[in-house]
Amino acid sequence: MSVGTxxxxxxxxxxxxxxxxxxxxxxxxxxxxxxxxxTHRDLQGQIVAEALGEMLHRLARDRIVRLVRVL
Incomplete structure (x- = not known):
């Protein structure tokens, strides 16, 4: 993944x-x-564009981890 995207x-x-x-x-x-x-929709307008890749990855991964724990 390119964090600088x-x-x-x-x-x-x-x-x-x-x-x-x-x-x-x-x-x-x-x-x-x-x-x-x-997750991207939730982050839109909340963070600077330069941080989008990293923040999107971190938040989406956290949501997935929480989801798979209950499956």
């Missing part, structure tokens, strides 16, 4: 691929993508 759509794609690979045994890529997109 500045285009929002690139960050969403990068994070989705990264997390889909990490959690492939627990969730489908479609489910991971939905979580990443929802």
């Amino acid at each position: 500045h285009k929002p759509e690139d960050a969403v794609e990068d994070v989705t691929v990264w997390l889909a690979n990490e959690f492939s045994s627990k969730l489908s890529p479609v489910a991971v993508g939905a979580i990443v997109r929802a």
Whole structure:
């Protein structure tokens, strides 16, 4: 994943691929993508563009971890 990604759509794609690979045994890529997109919507306008990749990855990963714990 490129933490320095500045285009929002690139960050969403990068994070989705990264997390889909990490959690492939627990969730489908479609489910991971939905979580990443929802997380991106929650972060829009809340953080500076330069931090989007890292913050999106951290928050989406945290949400996925919490979800798979209850599955």
